[in-house]
Amino acid sequence: MAKKILRLMTELSSRKSISKIMGRFSHSRVSRYFIPMFIKTYQIPALEAEKDIHEYRSLNEFFTRKLKTGMRPIDDSEHSLTCPVDGLITAMGPISSGTILNVKGQNYTVKDLLHHSPHLELYKNGYVFVLYLSPTNYHRIHSPVTGTKVESEHIKGRVYPVNDFAMTHMPSVLSRNERLITYIKHTFGEIAVVKVGAMNVSSIKYSDSDVTAWDKGDDLAYFEFGSTVVLLTENGTFTPSSDLKTGDAVRMGQYLGRMHISDQSTPR
Structure with a gap:
């Protein structure tokens, strides 16, 4: 009851x-x-x-504050994918035939998360990080790669909370909430940075809506109150760091793994 x-x-x-x-x-x-x-x-x-x-x-x-210069060192190795936010890894792992497995006990489809975007074919066998930002965290989102914007999509939706109770007991919160998705082309393929709104988040905003290219670690967007970022990498282009696991706290700029040219045949 x-x-x-x-x-x-x-x-x-x-x-x-x-x-x-x-x-x-x-x-x-x-x-x-x-x-x-x-x-x-x-x-x-x-x-x-x-x-x-x-x-x-x-x-x-x-x-929505910025931090003092140097507070978050950015891993600048050529092949690195860096963490876009301060937060907690609530799920991570390979995407299996378009299904993101076991996010707080629930499965999600890339099709629903990306709102049936034509980009979804690139991610059906990619890799995913789900990163939760609590009120304690710094709430700006930074580019995890050096690259250029391919497309941006704003999906209107609900504003369910993304805390443990909601993520566990409410169906498909990440695919039902408001989302701002940025597709970024980089040397080794494409990534999707999915910014998911939440209760009391009045908006998700780009730091500068006119910017179309970023260096790794550049200011990309911010939440007005806490939420979640889902980071997707293109099929066959990413190998995660063996040091990371679900439940780990991570910081913006931290090394998440190695990007490389696709080892799969990806439809475009």
């Missing part, structure tokens, strides 16, 4: 109207008074922030 009640509450709270109310408050000048409490509650390393705490004009401005 308790799970049914929590599921109902989650369904109700996934309405965009409620999320927008929270978004308006987080942008307001009044919300800046909550920044110290927010830092204390979530044990945020505020000294990493680009500016002093009193300089942020709203809770949202603090939440």
Whole structure:
């Protein structure tokens, strides 16, 4: 019974109207008074922030903060795929015939996640990382490769939370929530950076919507409050680091594995 009640509450709270109310408050000048409490509650390393705490004009401005230069070293080896965010690996592994296996006990299809995009053929036997950002984390998203934008797609959807309960008990949250997908062409193929919205995320935004090329580690986008990034690599182009496993905390710029020319015949 308790799970049914929590599921109902989650369904109700996934309405965009409620999320927008929270978004308006987080942008307001009044919300800046909550920044110290927010830092204390979530044990945020505020000294990493680009500016002093009193300089942020709203809770949202603090939440989408940049970091001081050098806070996140970027692995710059030629073949490396680097982590786009600070977060927790909630799933990782090869994609099997278009199915992403065992994300908090659920399977997802690439077709649904990518909203039936023509790009989906490139990822049916690729590799996936699901990276969860809690309120504690730094919430900017950075390019994991050096490359150019092939396409960007914004998919309207719900704003279910992406916490453990929702991911475990709500069906297909990652494929039902709002998503902003960036397809990036790089030396060894293509990647898809899927930014998934969540409850109280009033929007997912590009840092600069006019930019069409990035160096590895460049600022790509940001969440207004916590969510998840799903990172997909093209079929046969990636070998993961043997040091990583589901449940590991990772940082932006960290080495995730080695990119290489495809060892599969990929339809284009």
